Amino acid sequence: MTTAKRKRMPRADRMRQMIEVAEEVFAARGYAAASMDEIAELVGVSKPMLYEYFNSKEGLLLACIRESRAILREVTEQATVGAATAEDALRRGLLAFFVFIRERRQAWSLLRHEMALIGTPAADEVEETRRQQTDLIAALMSGHFDSGDDLRAEAAAEFVVGACERLAIWCERHDEVSPELATEYAMDVLWSGLQHRAR
Amino acid sequence: MTTAKRKRMPRADRMRQMIEVAEEVFAARGYAAASMDEIAELVGVSKPMLYEYFNSKEGLLLACIRESRAILREVTEQATVGAATAEDALRRGLLAFFVFIRERRQAWSLLRHEMALIGTPAADEVEETRRQQTDLIAALMSGHFDSGDDLRAEAAAEFVVGACERLAIWCERHDEVSPELATEYAMDVLWSGLQHRAR
DNA sequence: CGTCCAGCTTACTCAGAGTAGGTTACTACC
């Protein structure tokens, strides 16, 4: 710990610091087990400050989630620029995602915990951050695919996101599966379909 | 309400009744917002009884989840018996799933809430109930497909389950999407792959 | 007609989310 005396800090800076600490605690303990008192103490500030800036525990988690989602979105988006073919774009996006979940464990852990907010007032906002992801996929696909109608395109995007998130959770239990292999698995089903493997 | 005086009841019966009530409350309020006091009162019994039989709030939710997962598993398994081709088996299974989530809203809602247990001691057991589902899919697929290796087959099963669950959540926001249409969408991607839609 | 015990209850403890109201250090302007 820094022997530097805890100083006052402008709102924006303090918020960033709080989010940083909260990300660690939520990721380590899980949403339910994390306590606002502990987060406040680690920040070096008293509990009411957290409430001043984030209103509630949910609000704090939501802020963390937004952060992580933004990074994920950025990463996957960047990965697909300059892809020539649809297949290439898909593969690059998938690889970026599977690399993300391996390198940025903490951020990914947080995104898994977003589910803990289902059924709470913050659920709508969580869905909103999630929609950023599906919208990105949908936009990508509409650039490269003839999806039929819009509804079908939306459904396909949800489908892809759900599949990848689940596969990512599975990867956590299988360290031997590299991001490249995971991408391979995903591409195999997504691109070629199951048809070509039917007996 | 029945004017019949609350009587004592054998353990097994009381447990069933508790699970029934808990399912309703968890589905209606969400896991976090549901209170053990309320569930106890609706059952017509005092709170320590719930702890006597289920040990904790998590334990009670887990019991409910097991129940719902068992039904879902049963339904999808039954749907696929007697399917001649791989394509037929897949389609039947998917349809059964999408019908389930529409008809048994409460059970489905519960399964969505299982995510609330991530990061808690019960998380492992939740994963276990989930594995029942992926194992079923994996078994089905290994009967109809040449999956390459076992790891790939497992991955594919996780992939399918994740995709369908996410699509199901999406369907909740789109009443106009019938189970048949959802199945159509899912089959389109899963069976044919995205390749045939690339520009 | 006692005795045993499964099913049940009342009446607590305790942790942790959220809040009311006051205090202090930095800033700006004279």
Place this chain on the structure above:
DNA sequence: GGTAGTAACCTACTCTGAGTAAGCTGGACG
């Protein structure tokens, strides 16, 4: 330098809800 204003901060609570200790009771079975 002094002092007014305010953003950052704190102490000391309340209150809800999970989980528990310890004892009561009705009916089955000798």
